[in-house]
Amino acid sequence: xxRDDLFNINAGIVKGxxxxxxxxxxxxxxxxISNPVNSTVPIAAEVFKKAGTYDEKxxxxxxxxxxxxxxxxxxxxxKIKVAYVNVPVVGGHAGIxxxxxxxxxxxxxxxxxGDIKVLTKRTQDGGTxxxxxxxxxxxxxxxxxxxxxxxxxxxxxxxxxxPDVVECSFVQSTVTELPFFASKVRLRKNGVEExxxxxxx
Numbered sequence: 001x002x003r004d005d006l007f008n009i010n011a012g013i014v015k016g017x018x019x020x021x022x023x024x025x026x027x028x029x030x031x032x033i034s035n036p037v038n039s040t041v042p043i044a045a046e047v048f049k050k051a052g053t054y055d056e057k058x059x060x061x062x063x064x065x066x067x068x069x070x071x072x073x074x075x076x077x078x079k080i081k082v083a084y085v086n087v088p089v090v091g092g093h094a095g096i097x098x099x100x101x102x103x104x105x106x107x108x109x110x111x112x113x114g115d116i117k118v119l120t121k122r123t124q125d126g127g128t129x130x131x132x133x134x135x136x137x138x139x140x141x142x143x144x145x146x147x148x149x150x151x152x153x154x155x156x157x158x159x160x161x162x163p164d165v166v167e168c169s170f171v172q173s174t175v176t177e178l179p180f181f182a183s184k185v186r187l188r189k190n191g192v193e194e195x196x197x198x199x200x201x
Contacts, residue, residue: 010034011039014034014043018048022052023051026048026053031062032062041060057190060191061170063098063170064169066089066168068147071085071087077111085107086106087104088104093182102119104201151169158191166184
């Protein structure tokens with residue numbers, strides 16, 4: 001199923017869910033994991049605006065799966081335990097909009113430019129790779145659940161006042177000229193405390 005197919009199905013579902021959120025729990029943090037995230041997050045924002053409940057600090061596009069993939073592929077190539085790796089992933093949550101910043105990965109590993117290109121492409125095409133491995137009969141459901149749990153846990157830490165909780169997410173942003181952009185965000189009690197810039201590329 002293509003992202004266009006998902007849009008046709010999920011746009012209506014997102015509209016209905018967000019209408020209910022606006023009515024019954026308008027101050028909730030909303031973690032949007034329904035694909036295509038690049039489209040469903042703006043749809044959610046418009047539904048909340050129409051209802052008069054939009055708070056850009058409380059709407060998140062969950063892009064953690066891209067981070068998990070970037071970290072995994074980087075750790076494998078650098079021969080580092082993935083638990084110690086951090087790779088910010090910015091942009092969006094589809095194909096070439098997924099931009100893993102291996103130049104900012106920690107710990108540093110001196111990977112060749114060719115390796116970086118391969119890792120970038122693999123991170124961008126991770127979902128397709130899984131669908132092909134399953135012969136079109138499924139997607140990365142377990143990985144998506146894992147990524148969603150990581151991001152939900154980060155939001156709960158922020159709500160509980162844990163300092164310096166930073167995750168990548170597709171949010172309303174002024175980092176670029178685009179209205180929404182995935183980058184690192186600092187989470188606190190009210191949702192997004194700060195949208196962090198891209199740093200040195």
